[in-house]
Amino acid sequence: MKRVYNFDNLDCANCAAKMEEKIKKIPGVTNASVSFFAQKLVLEGDEARWDEILKEAANAVKTVDSDCTLLVK
Amino acid sequence: MIQKLTKKQKKTLLRILSSGVLLASLMILGWTGVLPEAWYFRLPLFLTPYGIVGWDVLWKAIRGIRHGQVFDETFLMSIATIGAFCIEEYPEAVFVMLFYQLGELLQNIAVGKSRDSIASLASMRAEEAHVFRGGELVTVSPEEVSVEEVILVRPGERIPLDGVVRDGESELDLSSLTGESMPQAVSAGNCVYSGAINCGGVLEIIVTKPYEESTVAKILELVESSALSKSKAEGAVTKFAKWYTPTVVIAALLLFAIPSIITGDVLRWLRTALVFLVVSCPCALLISIPLAYFGGLGSVSRQGILVKGANHLEALSELDTAVFDKTGTLTEGKFRVFAIRPVDGVEEDQLMELAASAEKQSNHPVARAILEALGDKPVPDADSLEELPGRGISAACEGKRLLVGNRRLMEENQIAVVQPEEFGTLLYIAFDGVFYGSIVITDAVKESAVFALSELRREGVRKIVMLTGDRLETADRVAKIVGVDDYHAELLPLDKVRHVEALLSEKRGTLLFAGDGVNDAPVLALADVGVAMGAIGSDAAIEAADVVLMDDDPQKISAAVRIARFTKRIVRQNIAFALAVKFVVLLLGVIGFSNLFVATFADVGVAVIAVLNAMRTLAYKAKK
Numbered sequence: 001m002k003r004v005y006n007f008d009n010l011d012c013a014n015c016a017a018k019m020e021e022k023i024k025k026i027p028g029v030t031n032a033s034v035s036f037f038a039q040k041l042v043l044e045g046d047e048a049r050w051d052e053i054l055k056e057a058a059n060a061v062k063t064v065d066s067d068c069t070l071l072v073k
Numbered sequence: 074m075i076q077k078l079t080k081k082q083k084k085t086l087l088r089i090l091s092s093g094v095l096l097a098s099l100m101i102l103g104w105t106g107v108l109p110e111a112w113y114f115r116l117p118l119f120l121t122p123y124g125i126v127g128w129d130v131l132w133k134a135i136r137g138i139r140h141g142q143v144f145d146e147t148f149l150m151s152i153a154t155i156g157a158f159c160i161e162e163y164p165e166a167v168f169v170m171l172f173y174q175l176g177e178l179l180q181n182i183a184v185g186k187s188r189d190s191i192a193s194l195a196s197m198r199a200e201e202a203h204v205f206r207g208g209e210l211v212t213v214s215p216e217e218v219s220v221e222e223v224i225l226v227r228p229g230e231r232i233p234l235d236g237v238v239r240d241g242e243s244e245l246d247l248s249s250l251t252g253e254s255m256p257q258a259v260s261a262g263n264c265v266y267s268g269a270i271n272c273g274g275v276l277e278i279i280v281t282k283p284y285e286e287s288t289v290a291k292i293l294e295l296v297e298s299s300a301l302s303k304s305k306a307e308g309a310v311t312k313f314a315k316w317y318t319p320t321v322v323i324a325a326l327l328l329f330a331i332p333s334i335i336t337g338d339v340l341r342w343l344r345t346a347l348v349f350l351v352v353s354c355p356c357a358l359l360i361s362i363p364l365a366y367f368g369g370l371g372s373v374s375r376q377g378i379l380v381k382g383a384n385h386l387e388a389l390s391e392l393d394t395a396v397f398d399k400t401g402t403l404t405e406g407k408f409r410v411f412a413i414r415p416v417d418g419v420e421e422d423q424l425m426e427l428a429a430s431a432e433k434q435s436n437h438p439v440a441r442a443i444l445e446a447l448g449d450k451p452v453p454d455a456d457s458l459e460e461l462p463g464r465g466i467s468a469a470c471e472g473k474r475l476l477v478g479n480r481r482l483m484e485e486n487q488i489a490v491v492q493p494e495e496f497g498t499l500l501y502i503a504f505d506g507v508f509y510g511s512i513v514i515t516d517a518v519k520e521s522a523v524f525a526l527s528e529l530r531r532e533g534v535r536k537i538v539m540l541t542g543d544r545l546e547t548a549d550r551v552a553k554i555v556g557v558d559d560y561h562a563e564l565l566p567l568d569k570v571r572h573v574e575a576l577l578s579e580k581r582g583t584l585l586f587a588g589d590g591v592n593d594a595p596v597l598a599l600a601d602v603g604v605a606m607g608a609i610g611s612d613a614a615i616e617a618a619d620v621v622l623m624d625d626d627p628q629k630i631s632a633a634v635r636i637a638r639f640t641k642r643i644v645r646q647n648i649a650f651a652l653a654v655k656f657v658v659l660l661l662g663v664i665g666f667s668n669l670f671v672a673t674f675a676d677v678g679v680a681v682i683a684v685l686n687a688m689r690t691l692a693y694k695a696k697k
Contacts, residue, residue: 014354014356017314017315033303066136
């Protein structure tokens with residue numbers, strides 16, 4: 001499945017690139033794209049593992065930039 | 074300007090200003106000799122402005138290390154400035170941090186500004202809808218209105234949902250949808266699209282689509298997701314950044330360690346290493362390239378051109394071959410009366426009325442064109458209407474025989490005709506056995522089509538081809554008017570695919586196919602850039618194409634190409650500029666001619682300049 005999430009306070013382009021790379025490495029993720037300008041993450045991956053994926057993605061975001069939050073609705 | 078800043082930005086600005094004033098006064102005191110030279114006296118004094126402006130950078134760097142983020146820009150800046158303090162370059166240390174923060178603030182403001190102007194596109198969504206429920210007018214959000222309900226749109230309001238006008242007359246401003254500034258007149262029975270502004274009277278509209286399927290929702294979805302598909306340039310830069318930073322940092326370490334051991338001049342090489350660290354952030358590239366494409370996308374959408382992603386904008390900039398469908402793309406796709414040629418002694422109106430009276434009952438496109446041209450004028454009655462397949466219509470009018478049809482019909486009735494000079498579908502009219510004249514009906518070539526093609530050539534498009542399912546004769550005619558290099562007629566959809574495949578194999582850049590999107594889906598998908606024309610109200614076209622023109626003006630294609638080329642130029646300028654400056658500064662550092670002031674400019678200054686340069690794409694106006 002594929003869903004789009006918003007960021008809060010994503011203010012560094014380099015960080016966005018790093019987050020994208022980290023999120024892509026999460027098991028179950030088939031594709032991920034972080035847009036610095038749209039402040040959005042497009043996440044594609046295994047539906048069965050979706051909750052864990054989301055948790056790990058939010059963690060990855062925090063690791064790269066602790067001021068930035070992934071808004072998981 | 075200052076009022077527009079966010080709270081966070083204002084705070085940062087205040088910190089930069091106070092730190093700057095402190096630094097300047099300390100430096101003046103230093104030069105005039107008032108300040109004692111001893112380090113234990115100077116260090117705390119300079120640490121004050123440093124702390125004011127840079128504490129959050131240091132804090133972020135520390136937290137970054139804990140998370141294993143070593144090559145983070147905050148880390149690099151912290152190391153560089155702490156290093157500068159170690160070699161007693163106090164003013165430099167404060168300056169680097171100050172300038173870094175100033176650069177970050179400027180970028181932040183610039184990026185925010187671009188984002189806002191894209192977001193203003195989103196303002197084409199109406200916030201509320203006035204709907205009639207149980208005899209009362211209630212105001213709800215557009216999502217809550219269902220199909221078949223009747224909404225009221227007052228002058229000055231945006232139409233919240235797609236629908237058909239039930240009552241009222243008005244003019245609509247479609248500029249946010251199509252980029253077209255000429256208002257469109259609407260009255261009862263007309264379809265209206267959400268996102269248009271009502272500039273005239275009150276309209277009552279029967280809703281035909283729920284909000285999620287309405288034009289405005291579709292466009293917003295497209296605009297939002299367009300920022301998510303990335304250009305090749307962006308991908309390349311991201312990859313480049315991945316090895317650039319570690320490489321420069323390792324170079325800095327080696328540059329410090331090896332020559333220091335050999336020459337023993339530790340300070341000299343530590344200074345060089347610090348220069349390397351400051352220059353090691355690839356931010357100028359990482360921000361400015363997506364920003365340029367982001368601006369380019371915003372710029373095209375202001376013209377009523379929706380490009381579904383930076384990658385498609387990039388493909389447009391390399392356009393080499395343009396393939397056009399004929400009907401509805403280069404021509405209007407609608408039959409119209411082109412010329413009325415009565416014989417001497419017969420009035421134009423009389424000829425038209427006679428033709429109309431015979432064609433009144435017919436559903437044929439030719440008949441509709443005549444009735445439309447006649448407008449509201451009364452049509453004389455005709456009886457004993459008889460349709461003669463492949464010939465025309467025979468009728469009786471005022472007791473006399475009326476013949477309206479093609480040449481064959483006239484020949485069969487031994488009526489001599491005069492063929493008009495104009496090209497198109499010819500309709501001959503004979504009344505009471507006498508030839509009265511002819512009417513020429515054509516699918517006219519769009520006025521803008523000729524300009525559109527010549528503009529594309531000016532933009533460097535090498536080959537322009539027209540593909541059509543229409544007859545060879547018609548295709549030949551249109552091809553000559555608009556000036557294509559090659560054309561193929563009488564094609565089935567599969568033939569079009571075959572032709573496009575052949576063109577794809579011989580192209581040098583990218584290939585574009587433009588069609589009205591109705592039955593061209595396979596070719597739209599096959600082309601590097603598929604352009605769907607006149608997409609308002611056509612969901613299929615929006616799905617299949619990479620570029621969607623909201624109206625059906627082919628000139629918009631050349632406008633899009635122009636913006637795409639401009640964007641690409643900006644991106645190239647930024648890459649060249651950033652890399653050149655950084656490289657020169659690194660080189661100067663090695664031979665000992667660089668200092669931290671220069672390095673800070675090479676990093677932060679370049680980033681700010683690149684961002685400002687990238688923002689030009691947003692303001693770019695494609696000249697008509």
